[in-house]
Amino acid sequence: MGLLSKKDVKLITDPLADNNPITIQVLGICSALAITAELKASLVMGIAVLFVLGIGNVVISLMRNIIPSKIRIIVQLIVVAALVIIVDQVLKAFQYELSKTLSVFVGLIITNCIIMGRFEAFALGNGPWRSFLDGIGNAVGYAVILLIVGFFRELLGSGTLFGIPVLGDPIEKTGLYAIGYENNGFMLMPPMALIVVGLIIWVQRSRNKALIED
Amino acid sequence: MGLKEKLHDIKKKYEGKKMAPAFNALHTFLYLPNETTHGGTHIKAADDLKRTMNTVIMALVPCLIFGMFNAGYQHYLALGEIASANGFLGASFWTLDNFIVGLGQVLPLVIVSYGVGLAVEFLFAVIKGHEVEEGYLVTGMLVPLIVPVDIPLWMLSVAVIFGVVIGKEVFGGTGMNILNPALTIRAFLFFAYPTWMSGDKVWVHGAVARDKAIAAGQNLDAISGETILGSYAQNNTVAYDYWDMFWGLIPGSVGETSKFLIIIGALFLIFTKVGSWRIILSTLLGALVMGLIFNGVVDAGWIGSSSKFYGLMSVPFWQHLIIGSILFGAVYMATDPVTASQTNKGKWIYGFLIGFISIMIRVFNPAYPEGVFLAILLMNVFAPTIDHYVVQGNVKKRMKRLKVKTA
Numbered sequence: 184m185g186l187l188s189k190k191d192v193k194l195i196t197d198p199l200a201d202n203n204p205i206t207i208q209v210l211g212i213c214s215a216l217a218i219t220a221e222l223k224a225s226l227v228m229g230i231a232v233l234f235v236l237g238i239g240n241v242v243i244s245l246m247r248n249i250i251p252s253k254i255r256i257i258v259q260l261i262v263v264a265a266l267v268i269i270v271d272q273v274l275k276a277f278q279y280e281l282s283k284t285l286s287v288f289v290g291l292i293i294t295n296c297i298i299m300g301r302f303e304a305f306a307l308g309n310g311p312w313r314s315f316l317d318g319i320g321n322a323v324g325y326a327v328i329l330l331i332v333g334f335f336r337e338l339l340g341s342g343t344l345f346g347i348p349v350l351g352d353p354i355e356k357t358g359l360y361a362i363g364y365e366n367n368g369f370m371l372m373p374p375m376a377l378i379v380v381g382l383i384i385w386v387q388r389s390r391n392k393a394l395i396e397d
Numbered sequence: 398m399g400l401k402e403k404l405h406d407i408k409k410k411y412e413g414k415k416m417a418p419a420f421n422a423l424h425t426f427l428y429l430p431n432e433t434t435h436g437g438t439h440i441k442a443a444d445d446l447k448r449t450m451n452t453v454i455m456a457l458v459p460c461l462i463f464g465m466f467n468a469g470y471q472h473y474l475a476l477g478e479i480a481s482a483n484g485f486l487g488a489s490f491w492t493l494d495n496f497i498v499g500l501g502q503v504l505p506l507v508i509v510s511y512g513v514g515l516a517v518e519f520l521f522a523v524i525k526g527h528e529v530e531e532g533y534l535v536t537g538m539l540v541p542l543i544v545p546v547d548i549p550l551w552m553l554s555v556a557v558i559f560g561v562v563i564g565k566e567v568f569g570g571t572g573m574n575i576l577n578p579a580l581t582i583r584a585f586l587f588f589a590y591p592t593w594m595s596g597d598k599v600w601v602h603g604a605v606a607r608d609k610a611i612a613a614g615q616n617l618d619a620i621s622g623e624t625i626l627g628s629y630a631q632n633n634t635v636a637y638d639y640w641d642m643f644w645g646l647i648p649g650s651v652g653e654t655s656k657f658l659i660i661i662g663a664l665f666l667i668f669t670k671v672g673s674w675r676i677i678l679s680t681l682l683g684a685l686v687m688g689l690i691f692n693g694v695v696d697a698g699w700i701g702s703s704s705k706f707y708g709l710m711s712v713p714f715w716q717h718l719i720i721g722s723i724l725f726g727a728v729y730m731a732t733d734p735v736t737a738s739q740t741n742k743g744k745w746i747y748g749f750l751i752g753f754i755s756i757m758i759r760v761f762n763p764a765y766p767e768g769v770f771l772a773i774l775l776m777n778v779f780a781p782t783i784d785h786y787v788v789q790g791n792v793k794k795r796m797k798r799l800k801v802k803t804a
Binding site: 385 | 552591
């Protein structure tokens with residue numbers, strides 16, 4: 184047996200598609216709507232959740248036998264809060280502009296349903312290695328959707344990707360703008376993020392018949 | 398062999414195939430199908446969905462034709478080439494020149510609206526294997542009437558695709574939609590491309606192009622086509638008198654300026670029992686009540702002339718009905734039978750709140766000088782809730798009566 188058994192691989196690949204935290208479980212929607220207007224913010228948010236969920240799952244899993252079940256939510260909150268504060272401070276130190284863009288949403292990772300959900304559903308009942316894989320899988324699943332949404336919103340809303348103009352210059356009227364194209368301001372508003380997420384869910388469910396509910 | 402037989406043959410040929418719905422739709426659009434239902438009970442009625450929709454379209458045609466004349470009239474008036482028309486039958490209004498300019502601008506809007514919208518409908522019908530639904534017939538006519546005359550056609554296409562898919566098809570097509578598709582299309586345009594949907598340039602054909610020419614260094618006078626709401630919102634004086642507003646000789650979206658023709662359309666809809674008079678009347682009532690409240694606030698001196706709301710708040714309450722598109726919204730948008738309330742009591746509440754909220758948005762949010770479409774979309778969402786409570790209230794009342802009787 185190698186490093187990853189078949190079951191372990193499934194822990195990572197499942198949340199990427201058929202059990203995606205955003206599109207299938209519909210968790211963590213608030214942050215997905217709020218910060219995906221830019222691809223860069225989406226990426227950083229994805230990495231932040233990856234860090235918090237990966238480590239948090241391991242910590243909770245290690246402590247799972249000594250946490251009294253009556254106060255387990257509080258213990259989980261403390262673990263998440265500690266990790267989120269680390270992320271927040273690192274961002275403030277090295278990426279101040281970006282941390283202002285993300286504003287409260289880094290802090291709100293604490294209340295992100297995906298994290299509490301994985302702690303409750305997985306880390307409390309599984310060993311540290313499997314919990315780590317599960318955390319990584321779910322966080323990557325979350326990040327992938329964030330990046331897809333961020334890609335379309337930034338491309339259609341601002342005409343840029345990672346802040347680099349790809350469709351030409353809207354003021355100088357070069358590239359696509361020369362023939363009358365204009366940026367879609369609606370894409371920068373949160374309602375459009377909800378619609379984009381909805382379209383992703385639509386495509387995913389119509390491709391995979393197993394996901395269709397009656 | 399006539400067209401009818403040919404269509405019938407094509408229909409038979411494709412029966413059971415993937416493209417069948419598309420050919421069926423062509424056939425039933427032009428001719429009444431001669432299939433009869435067998436067995437069971439059936440309701441016999443002359444007015445099917447298609448007939449209802451055609452009635453609405455008939456009511457809209459005068460607005461469309463007026464809109465074409467008006468587009469040309471506003472264009473030439475702004476250029477200073479013709480004199481003001483002074484009344485509905487003014488000599489400088491109903492001219493061929495005006496009509497040609499208007500036709501050149503408005504007809505493409507109609508063609509794009511119908512072309513793109515029906516393409517989406519056909520596509521979804523083929524994918525779903527359903528029959529093509531008639532739902533887009535009215536929407537396709539409404540859309541060109543509620544956009545500025547100079548809107549780029551590609552923007553309109555994008556908005557139509559969005560509106561039909563997100564506003565209607567995702568909910569299951571005609572009859573299942575929560576939001577009015579035409580207003581969804583307008584809302585999309587409004588939020589996506591605000592520079593093309595508001596301001597004082599877009600309402601007169603040629604004003605934007607003229608601005609670009611000036612920016613490029615040509616020595617020309619800028620055209621300004623500020624709408625009445627725009628002037629009021631900035632506490633400016635309004636250059637139009639009430640009769641201009643009533644007849645519709647003012648800049649605005651293509652088909653919503655002539656209150657006179659909208660009232661005729663409304664009477665036609667009410668007479669044919671296609672539009673609900675309850676909704677139309679209660680919407681206007683709601684608008685009047687909100688206008689009266691604002692007038693009261695101004696009269697009581699709670700708000701000074703320096704306030705940014707003063708301009709719109711001090712508009713005499715009845716004038717709110719002839720400026721902006723409240724009348725058009727009340728007659729053609731709010732009455733959409735799918736998205737409105739179904740119960741009679743519900744219709745009163747639904748309409749009243751539309752009027753009330755429209756004027757509230759109009760006055761309080763200068764960024765959205767026209768709040769009618771937002772108010773209608775909002776109440777579309779609440780319509781089922783209103784119906785639910787009306788029905789529940791009725792059930793409760795009857796239960797009580799039953800108890801009194803049996804006790």
